[in-house]
Amino acid sequence: DQQVKQNSPSLSVQEGRISILNCDYTNSMFDYFLWYKKYPAEGPTFLISISSIKDKNEDGRFTVFLNKSAKHLSLHIVPSQPGDSAVYFCAASALGDMRFGAGTRLTVKP
Amino acid sequence: DTAVSQTPKYLVTQMGNDKSIKCEQNLGHDTMYWYKQDSKKFLKIMFSYNNKELIINETVPNRFSPKSPDKAHLNLHINSLELGDSAVYFCASSRGQGARNEQFFGPGTRLTVL
Numbered sequence: 001d002q003q004v005k006q007n008s009p010s011l012s013v014q015e016g017r018i019s020i021l022n023c024d025y026t027n028s029m030f031d032y033f034l035w036y037k038k039y040p041a042e043g044p045t046f047l048i049s050i051s052s053i054k055d056k057n058e059d060g061r062f063t064v065f066l067n068k069s070a071k072h073l074s075l076h077i078v079p080s081q082p083g084d085s086a087v088y089f090c091a092a093s094a095l096g097d098m099r100f101g102a103g104t105r106l107t108v109k110p
Numbered sequence: 111d112t113a114v115s116q117t118p119k120y121l122v123t124q125m126g127n128d129k130s131i132k133c134e135q136n137l138g139h140d141t142m143y144w145y146k147q148d149s150k151k152f153l154k155i156m157f158s159y160n161n162k163e164l165i166i167n168e169t170v171p172n173r174f175s176p177k178s179p180d181k182a183h184l185n186l187h188i189n190s191l192e193l194g195d196s197a198v199y200f201c202a203s204s205r206g207q208g209a210r211n212e213q214f215f216g217p218g219t220r221l222t223v224l
Contacts, residue, residue: 002152032209043114043200043215044153089153093209097166100145100153 003027004092006101013108019077021104023090026071030092030099035064035075038087038103047088048075080108113137116201116216123191124224131186131219133201139214141165141207142184144176145200147218153200159184160207188221196223 005024013019021035031052036044050057050064050073057064063076077084085108090101114135123129135142143166144156158166162178173189188195198218204211 034209036215041217043202043217045215046212049210087151091153091209098155098209098213102151103153 002099002102003030004090004099004101006088006090006104008104009102010105010107013080013106015082015108015110016079019075019080019084019106019108021075021077021088021090021106023073023075023101024071025073025092025099027092027094027099028071029094032093033064033066033073034091034093034098035062036089036091036100038089044089077106080106082108082110084108114201114203114214114216116199116219118219119217120220120222122222122224125191125193127191128187128189129191129221130188131199131201131221133184133186133216134182135201135203135214135216136182137203137205137214139203139205140181141204141211142178142181143202143204143213144184144186145202145215147198147200149197157184157186158207165207191221191223193223196221 034049035047037047038044066073087103089103117132141160143158157176159178175187178184201216202213204213
């Protein structure tokens with residue numbers, strides 16, 4: 001019962017272009033959403049989050065969009081840089097219980 | 111200085127053995143977690159402790175027993191290891207409970223059960 005799904009296991013983007021990572025969820029009780037970034041041999045690190053009362057949150061090159069009616073969120077990275085190459089996990093939370101997706105491996109080519 | 115550390119980084123063992131993974135955080139956080147990343151790469155919460163008290167216990171076999179001797183440590187003991195226990199285990203900590211408190215993860219422990 002995977003309540004948070006990242007249907008694209010991998011994404012490859014040219015440096016300088018936009019990267020769009022997608023995430024879908026099934027539980028309408030989720031009210032807080034996060035993106036974590038993970039480099040090989042390291043634990044995930046927090047990247048950006050959004051509350052369900054908003055539909056957009058921006059932090060530098062990173063923007064998260066939330067579409068509650070579609071139960072969909074996305075992470076936009078623009079412009080993409082080679083250092084952004086990592087696995088990105090989407091997470092959603094309800095009442096303190098946090099669920100993660102399986103991750104999308106982003107490769108940014110120079 | 112490592113904020114959240116786990117030992118060992120790699121653990122290879124035989125079925126039926128008992129093993130422990132240690133976790134320490136030096137962030138002064140009140141809440142600590144154990145996650146399992148399975149073969150399908152999903153990160154699943156196993157346990158959550160707040161001030162040494164168990165808060166979340168997902169449907170994890172009772173062969174897994176967390177122990178929190180103090181706020182800075184949350185160790186994971188696994189008895190009678192099975193092949194399906196092979197995974198990467200991540201420890202994490204946060205200032206308080208709830209997703210709005212950023213979680214800081216350790217580097218992970220890759221457990222391989224032969």
